[in-house]
Amino acid sequence: xxxxxxxxxxxxxxxxxxxxxxxxxxxxxxxxxxxxxxxxxxxxxxxxxxxxxxxxxxxxxxxxxxxxxxxxxxxxxxxxxxxxxxxxxxxxxxxxxxxxxxxxxxxxxxxxxxxxxxxxxxxxxxxxxxxxxxxxxxxxxxxxxxxxxxxxxxxxxxxxxxxxxxxxxxxxxxxxxxxxxxxxxxxxxxxxxxxxxxxxxxxxxxxxxxxxxxxxxxxxxxxxxxxxxxxxxxxxxxxxxxxxxxxxxxxxxxxxxxxxxxx
Amino acid sequence: xxxxxxxxxxxxxxxxxxxxxxxxxxxxxxxxxxxxxxxxxxxxxxxxxxxxxxxxxxxxxxxxxxxxxxxxxxxxxxxxxxxxxxxxxxxxxxxxxxxxxxxxxxxxxxxxxxxxxxxxxxxxxxxxxxxxxxxxxxxxxxxxxxxxxxxxxxxxxxxxxxxxxxxxxxxxxxxxxxxxxxxxxxxxxxxxxxxxxxxxxxxxxxxxxxxxxxxxxxxxxxxxxxxxxxxxxxxx
Numbered sequence: 001x002x003x004x005x006x007x008x009x010x011x012x013x014x015x016x017x018x019x020x021x022x023x024x025x026x027x028x029x030x031x032x033x034x035x036x037x038x039x040x041x042x043x044x045x046x047x048x049x050x051x052x053x054x055x056x057x058x059x060x061x062x063x064x065x066x067x068x069x070x071x072x073x074x075x076x077x078x079x080x081x082x083x084x085x086x087x088x089x090x091x092x093x094x095x096x097x098x099x100x101x102x103x104x105x106x107x108x109x110x111x112x113x114x115x116x117x118x119x120x121x122x123x124x125x126x127x128x129x130x131x132x133x134x135x136x137x138x139x140x141x142x143x144x145x146x147x148x149x150x151x152x153x154x155x156x157x158x159x160x161x162x163x164x165x166x167x168x169x170x171x172x173x174x175x176x177x178x179x180x181x182x183x184x185x186x187x188x189x190x191x192x193x194x195x196x197x198x199x200x201x202x203x204x205x206x207x208x209x210x211x212x213x214x215x216x217x218x219x220x221x222x223x224x225x226x227x228x229x230x231x232x233x234x235x236x237x238x239x240x241x242x243x244x245x246x247x248x249x250x251x252x253x254x255x256x257x258x259x260x261x262x263x
Numbered sequence: 264x265x266x267x268x269x270x271x272x273x274x275x276x277x278x279x280x281x282x283x284x285x286x287x288x289x290x291x292x293x294x295x296x297x298x299x300x301x302x303x304x305x306x307x308x309x310x311x312x313x314x315x316x317x318x319x320x321x322x323x324x325x326x327x328x329x330x331x332x333x334x335x336x337x338x339x340x341x342x343x344x345x346x347x348x349x350x351x352x353x354x355x356x357x358x359x360x361x362x363x364x365x366x367x368x369x370x371x372x373x374x375x376x377x378x379x380x381x382x383x384x385x386x387x388x389x390x391x392x393x394x395x396x397x398x399x400x401x402x403x404x405x406x407x408x409x410x411x412x413x414x415x416x417x418x419x420x421x422x423x424x425x426x427x428x429x430x431x432x433x434x435x436x437x438x439x440x441x442x443x444x445x446x447x448x449x450x451x452x453x454x455x456x457x458x459x460x461x462x463x464x465x466x467x468x469x470x471x472x473x474x475x476x477x478x479x480x481x482x483x484x485x486x487x488x489x490x491x492x493x494x495x496x497x498x499x
Contacts, residue, residue: 003363010351010359017350017387074346081311081342082363083335262274262314 007092015100028108042118057137062162065145070155090258098142102135126212133205136243140201143250150257169202190225201246264289270319279305281466292443294453297463303446336365339409343416345400349389368408375402412443454486
């Protein structure tokens with residue numbers, strides 16, 4: 001068996017037994033199932049899940065990822081004394097973290113939809129986008145968590161930076177954009193706004209989801225510009241590409257730190 | 264044979280290893296000693312590839328270790344503090360290391376059995392006592408019959424029986440022709456076990472030769488007195 005797969009195999013056992021992943025899965029499952037019980041219509045459940053996905057996945061992934069990386073220092077040190085290339089070990093450690101988080105998410109949100117089904121076939125593509133963007137966000141924030149934990153040897157500082165990054169992307173960034181657009185409301189801002197949206201992974205996922213719901217009409221002219229851009233094949237491709245970059249760039253920076261790091 | 268050529272290592276302003284040149288003889292037990300913070304662990308970690316030297320090279324059997332990781336198949340190591348993934352069982356940990364190594368020399372379960380670790384196979388690493396964890400650590404270092412053993416404070420945290428057992432094992436493996444590097448603060452252990460001695464002080468090698476030779480040179484009754492006089496003469 002490939003060395004990376006072996007590392008993932010043993011790390012998965014360690015992660016799953018830590019129970020946090022199971023709690024995460026159970027939490028998402030109960031929320032989704034609970035919404036089905038209360039609202040009874042899959043379209044309402046889908047709409048409510050957007051916000052949960054956009055807020056919860058990033059904060060849980062980044063904080064769990066950072067804590068796990070610090071507490072698995074010993075695992076890393078032990079493996080480094082074995083004949084394993086550092087690049088392979090890094091890829092193994094990363095996957096061993098991103099995969100269980102994604103699987104817990106897919107299971108927690110996906111299973112209730114399998115049990116209850118969707119009301120109309122059109123909603124199926126919405127569900128698909130919801131699941132895919134959640135997985136993409138899990139990978140993005142795992143990359144950021146790994147990068148942060150490798151950049152600082154101080155646990156408290158690392159966790160602090162992680163929470164700050166989440167707060168900035170989930171809350172502060174949008175506030176600043178809103179404030180900026182208010183100050184510059186005399187000017188045509190649609191294009192710069194499009195560009196700014198691409199620079200924040202949570203916004204990217206949000207726009208992708210909003211447009212799938214056909215509620216962009218509520219957003220007036222800007223909504224129309226966004227719909228035209230992100231709704232088209234070029235926009236979809238570009239925004240998926242940007243999400244991919246958000247996974248890859250922190251992953252690669254983290255890798256170059258890991259390869260040189262002293263343990 | 265392990266050959267270290269011109270190793271320098273700094274952490275920020277702290278210059279931990281200063282132009283270290285060293286040859287570790289094959290088939291012998293070499294003790295690396297020095298006060299806390301002298302650079303022993305850093306030296307061992309650079310041989311294991313956990314730390315990367317700023318300058319200089321290390322060769323294991325004439326192969327530059329910065330060129331690949333294959334050499335680690337030849338090395339069994341026992342870190343000073345045994346730290347393992349908490350949620351893996353003892354048996355799984357052994358399977359994992361076994362999976363990751365080449366195992367061309369077969370398996371040696373002698374120390375594992377004399378430590379009665381068979382009864383602990385299904386316990387999680389996180390639930391083991393400090394002493395048991397240290398015994399797993401020791402057994403694991405010897406398990407895959409490595410040609411080189413690097414043992415950082417092997418008797419620390421072990422009860423007298425386990426400690427004697429590991430010392431017997433070290434001597435036995437030395438008779439089998441293994442190259443063994445030990446660090447320890449317990450000088451009587453070193454006097455008992457090792458033939459060669461490397462003394463490091465503030466990142467520099469002060470003495471490199473036989474244990475007997477050093478004691479005779481200084482004219483003292485035992486290693487402890489000898490090391491004390493060596494440190495005094497170096498202004499410590």
